[in-house]
Amino acid sequence: MNKNAQLLIDQGKMLPLMEEFYTIQGEGYYTGTAAYFIRVGGCDVGCHWCDVKESWNAELHPATKTDLIVDNAKKHSDTIVVTGGEPLMYNMDYLTSKLQKEGLKTHIETSGAYTLTGKWDWICLSPKKNKLPLTEVYENANELKVIVYNKNDFLFAEKQASKVQKNCILYLQPEWSVEKKMTPLIVNYVMKNPKWKISLQTHKYLNIP
Numbered sequence: 001m002n003k004n005a006q007l008l009i010d011q012g013k014m015l016p017l018m019e020e021f022y023t024i025q026g027e028g029y030y031t032g033t034a035a036y037f038i039r040v041g042g043c044d045v046g047c048h049w050c051d052v053k054e055s056w057n058a059e060l061h062p063a064t065k066t067d068l069i070v071d072n073a074k075k076h077s078d079t080i081v082v083t084g085g086e087p088l089m090y091n092m093d094y095l096t097s098k099l100q101k102e103g104l105k106t107h108i109e110t111s112g113a114y115t116l117t118g119k120w121d122w123i124c125l126s127p128k129k130n131k132l133p134l135t136e137v138y139e140n141a142n143e144l145k146v147i148v149y150n151k152n153d154f155l156f157a158e159k160q161a162s163k164v165q166k167n168c169i170l171y172l173q174p175e176w177s178v179e180k181k182m183t184p185l186i187v188n189y190v191m192k193n194p195k196w197k198i199s200l201q202t203h204k205y206l207n208i209p
């Protein structure tokens, strides 16, 4: 990448853009709500079950002017979900201030493993064992969404829940490849531990992006 583009990326004025799409939020608190998704490339957390591994290598995704991303997003929805990849690998201050100036709601999907930048109307924190969230992200999360791949993940989920604020909404979401096996276990767990809710990847049942 040329020096100038790298400088603009460092300032958040350009971002490696993998894809953007208008769809229905499939997961968590806003499930069922229309939103425009901005998927930023680049992630080094390395979840073995990640459903967007194509996002990991930032160099495969074109550095795009943040102003253009915003001008496009505002045509589609009043709610913008920034995801990735891991969006917090980049400085989100410029993007979110521009989105909010346009009157748009800013939501983020994050592992919380990097410094919290940006002004967010909603933070979905999905912690990963390989690279745990930073304290500042636990403290500002509106929802905690723990992916359940095996039985040990219930214990991990409880540890993560002890780190977020009292009003943070707690979700357990089955990992997609074991969804048939883990969903009944999550259903049982939630009935026994009703501070938790179940979150399903409803867009995958609906066959939408």
Ligand SMILES: C[S@@+](CC[C@H](N)C(=O)[O-])C[C@H]1O[C@@H](n2cnc3c(N)ncnc32)[C@H](O)[C@@H]1O
Binding pocket: 043, 049, 050, 051, 052, 083, 084, 085, 086, 087, 109, 110, 111, 112, 125, 126, 145, 147, 173, 174, 175, 176, 177, 201
């Ligand atoms: C692809 S990640 C991108 C944002 C950020 N890197 C993160 O992990 O939160 C978006 C959401 O999808 C979840 N996810 C990824 N792969 C999944 C899978 N195979 N099954 C269930 N959820 C998955 C993540 O935990 C996260 O909540």
Ligand SMILES: Nc1nc2[nH]cc(C(=O)O)c2c(=O)[nH]1
Binding pocket: 023, 024, 025, 026, 027, 083, 084, 109, 203, 208, 209
């Ligand atoms: N419909 C839909 N909802 C989503 N919620 C979080 C997603 C993500 O990949 O971050 C996602 C996604 O990829 N599609």
Ligand code: SF4
Binding pocket: 043, 044, 045, 046, 047, 050, 051, 052, 053, 055, 084, 085, 086, 111, 128
């Ligand atoms: S942190 Fe998110 S994008 Fe990165 S590997 Fe894990 S699920 Fe995929």
Ligand SMILES: [Mg+2]
Binding pocket: 051
């Ligand atoms: Mg997804």
